[in-house]
């Protein structure tokens with residue numbers, strides 16, 4: 001499909017990436033510190049997702065705003081795994097045994113889980129299996145890695161313990177682009193890492209790439225796409241760059257005042273929309289199908305790649321997150337440990353986590369009422385290329401999203417973001433709408449969540 005998405009945008013196309021709703025900046029300390037045992041008592045527990053968060057990386061990538069720190073001095077990883085172990089014991093205890101507890105999917109994310117050594121990864125798998133009771137050999141297990149930490153010994157552990165999907169952040173196969181916006185890495189090292197991953201015979205390989213880097217052109221973008229395609233990855237994620245490095249051009253724009261700044265911003269939006277379109281069309285023409293704005297899946301990929309959730313960043317109810325940056329979801333409460341973006345604060349939160357003895361209560365979070373649950377369902381389904389079957393929504397809430405969100409959906413229709421040709425009973429984005437996912441998602445935030453996010457004091 002080659003429908004144009006580069007018509008002058010009515011709104012800024014890149015507001016924010018909505019990978020979870022509500023965002024953590026809408027969470028607050030929970031004054032009553034509810035006991036996990038009570039929170040989980042009435043929840044269905046026979047198909048939970050398990051997420052283990054490892055907040056360490058070797059370097060900080062230029063665009064990254066995830067909860068992670070560089071390096072781990074003085075046995076910090078050991079202390080972190082000790083705390084994770086204590087937390088797992090407390091959480092499994094809180095889930096109780098009155099009803100069957102079963103995990104249907106697991107993921108190790110970060111940070112960079114493979115920052116841990118092979119022995120530490122064994123221990124991480126033990127925590128998931130022996131403490132939490134997840135059968136890693138029987139369920140989809142997704143693990144994030146990086147070129148320099150995807151070593152043969154670590155991959156052997158992960159493959160042996162049942163990993164079904166490895167996701168590697170490459171970002172660009174062009175060394176200068178990687179250096180400019182991402183991190184210093186050499187293509188030869190990236191290619192060697194991809195070779196080791198394929199040698200480990202983990203069924204699904206996902207490669208993350210980024211577009212919108214300073215100096216990136218359609219030609220260099222296609223160079224990266226083709227270099228990735230040479231590995232026939234089962235999945236590819238194409239991410240727009242969000243944090244613009246302080247390039248000479250950028251400083252010039254800032255110095256020249258708000259007008260020049262706005263022009264520069266518009267040019268960057270235009271570059272990203274154009275590269276998105278080029279990337280999408282390149283992959284669609286090479287046997288990939290689009291799952292969401294970012295995610296593409298090889299149409300003939302083995303069945304294993306389709307057993308997991310549609311989008312690995314998509315969270316469903318019934319999520320147990322362990323580690324200091326992980327979220328957990330019951331139907332009524334989303335909660336986590338503390339949250340920060342500043343490096344010093346992140347360090348102190350990790351130190352606080354490793355010193356914690358009592359993990360039996362939820363500390364920070366946000367209650368999700370019925371209206372928010374509807375928003376969340378609409379938002380997460382609409383951002384998938386397959387769209388939202390109205391019957392699913394009606395089965396869950398007894399209403400029609402067009403009645404619940406008439407103003408929002410009318411606005412989206414006016415902007416050409418809804419697919420007028422979608423089959424009866426399906427609410428689906430148009431190509432233009434999919435390209436504007438990062439504007440559409442935030443437009444569905446409730447006034448309450450928006451206000452909480454705006455009032456959040458970054459630390």
Ligand code: SF4
Nearest residue numbers: 057060061064110111
């Ligand atoms: S490796 Fe991933 S988590 Fe770590 S700094 Fe880079 S983008 Fe962020």
